[in-house]
Amino acid sequence: MVTATATLSTAPAPRSVSVLGATGSVGSSTLDLIGRTADRFRVVALTANTDAKGLAELAIRHGAEFAALGDPAGYGELKERLAGTSVVAAAGAEALIEAAARPADWIMAAISGAAGLRPTFEAVGQGTHIALANKECLVSAGQVFLDAVERSGATLLPVDSEHSAAYQVIGQSGADNIERITLTASGGPFRTWSHEDMAKARPEDALKHPNWSMGQKITIDSATLMNKGLELIEAYYLFPVTADQLDVVIHPQSIIHCFVEYADSSVLAQMSAPDMRTPIAYSLACPERMWAPTKRLNLTELGKLTFEEPDVTRFPALRIAREAMEAGCRETATLNAANEVAVQAFLDGRIGFTSICELVEAALESTNFDQGAPSELEDIVKLDESGRSLAYTLLPKFETA
Numbered sequence: 385m386v387t388a389t390a391t392l393s394t395a396p397a398p399r400s401v402s403v404l405g406a407t408g409s410v411g412s413s414t415l416d417l418i419g420r421t422a423d424r425f426r427v428v429a430l431t432a433n434t435d436a437k438g439l440a441e442l443a444i445r446h447g448a449e450f451a452a453l454g455d456p457a458g459y460g461e462l463k464e465r466l467a468g469t470s471v472v473a474a475a476g477a478e479a480l481i482e483a484a485a486r487p488a489d490w491i492m493a494a495i496s497g498a499a500g501l502r503p504t505f506e507a508v509g510q511g512t513h514i515a516l517a518n519k520e521c522l523v524s525a526g527q528v529f530l531d532a533v534e535r536s537g538a539t540l541l542p543v544d545s546e547h548s549a550a551y552q553v554i555g556q557s558g559a560d561n562i563e564r565i566t567l568t569a570s571g572g573p574f575r576t577w578s579h580e581d582m583a584k585a586r587p588e589d590a591l592k593h594p595n596w597s598m599g600q601k602i603t604i605d606s607a608t609l610m611n612k613g614l615e616l617i618e619a620y621y622l623f624p625v626t627a628d629q630l631d632v633v634i635h636p637q638s639i640i641h642c643f644v645e646y647a648d649s650s651v652l653a654q655m656s657a658p659d660m661r662t663p664i665a666y667s668l669a670c671p672e673r674m675w676a677p678t679k680r681l682n683l684t685e686l687g688k689l690t691f692e693e694p695d696v697t698r699f700p701a702l703r704i705a706r707e708a709m710e711a712g713c714r715e716t717a718t719l720n721a722a723n724e725v726a727v728q729a730f731l732d733g734r735i736g737f738t739s740i741c742e743l744v745e746a747a748l749e750s751t752n753f754d755q756g757a758p759s760e761l762e763d764i765v766k767l768d769e770s771g772r773s774l775a776y777t778l779l780p781k782f783e784t785a
Contacts, residue, residue: 398426404484404503405494406430407438409599410517410543413660414492415442417668417676429483434458440465450486452479454499481506493518496601497724498768501525505761511536515667517543522618524717525764530621541667546615547622548663549642549654559624566643567615568635570595572607575636579698585737587730595638595658604727608740613705617716620709627710632702634692657681700741714753714767721771722747729779739782747775
């Protein structure tokens with residue numbers, strides 16, 4: 385007689401995830417991946433800044449437990465759009481903190497700008513896996529942020545394509561084995577433009593990135609190459625290297641995202657099509673891999689990959705960022721704050737494109753950095769506020785007639 389034997393399912397429980405900055409470019413790509421394998425994930429919390437409609441739609445589609453809007457003025461609309469669902473609606477700065485504090489196995493930190501500092505620090509406090517897309521946590525907070533990560537035991541997973549590439553390539557290699565990390569940059573839409581032509585560039589010109597689809601702020605930063613400067617600072621804190629072990633090379637095709645050179649002269653690189661879903665997928669499944677709907681590379685179709693030295697005369701942002709990185713956290717926090725003000729002023733038509741870096745450098749030159757290194761988040765917040773205030777004070781000197 386055959387006896388049936390009960391078997392237990394070996395399918396793993398869904399991984400609980402939250403996405404801070406769900407309606408932005410990185411957040412949308414993250415939820416696209418999650419939605420394609422919904423049985424593997426349980427969405428805990430989603431946040432947005434002002435897009436109540438978009439946030440509500442995403443929360444309903446992905447079955448989120450909690451949806452928080454940064455702008456309290458949008459609470460009524462968000463609550464109305466979520467009426468009849470089980471999603472809890474909230475709004476305001478404290479709501480973003482609450483979203484970040486809700487227990488989750490993995491949290492995407494993709495709130496853009498300094499507004500993402502407090503929520504990301506709160507998420508880190510859980511001691512969970514943090515997929516880091518918010519640059520300010522490392523550019524502005526630096527060692528203060530890393531200390532918070534160490535205290536909590538959180539696992540930091542870089543999401544920028546360049547840092548994700550370095551993270552994947554380095555693996556368990558010891559710091560003594562690494563000689564150099566080289567980040568690649570596309571060169572942006574103005575790679576071949578003269579300084580005179582860039583001075584006349586309009587926001588719509590700068591927003592035409594040749595390879596990547598991103599939000600406005602990061603797209604402008606890519607056009608000035610400030611984005612690559614900020615990524616140098618991030619790499620300085622993320623990886624066991626000194627400032628002089630970090631480099632940038634222009635790679636117009638955006639296929640190779642990072643090179644790591646080792647003591648034996650081996651150079652390892654990570655390659656993929658320019659699509660943020662590849663590094664996001666790596667962070668979602670790490671240490672495993674998951675399928676992503678991104679274009680597969682056809683090397684014969686590509687034909688060739690080219691590389692150039694960055695021109696720091698036409699693109700001074702790289703020099704400015706490197707000098708700030710070598711000077712310390714106060715300088716990088718001010719750099720970031722002034723750059724946010726300058727980029728928005730350009731988008732608003734108040735200053736010309738080349739004035740972005742001029743304003744940032746003027747803010748750095750006008751600041752007294754003798755107070756010592758910051759030691760806690762509140763110090764970073766004050767530095768950010770003072771950097772913005774100074775940039776706004778200097779702004780009229782650079783405004784176009």
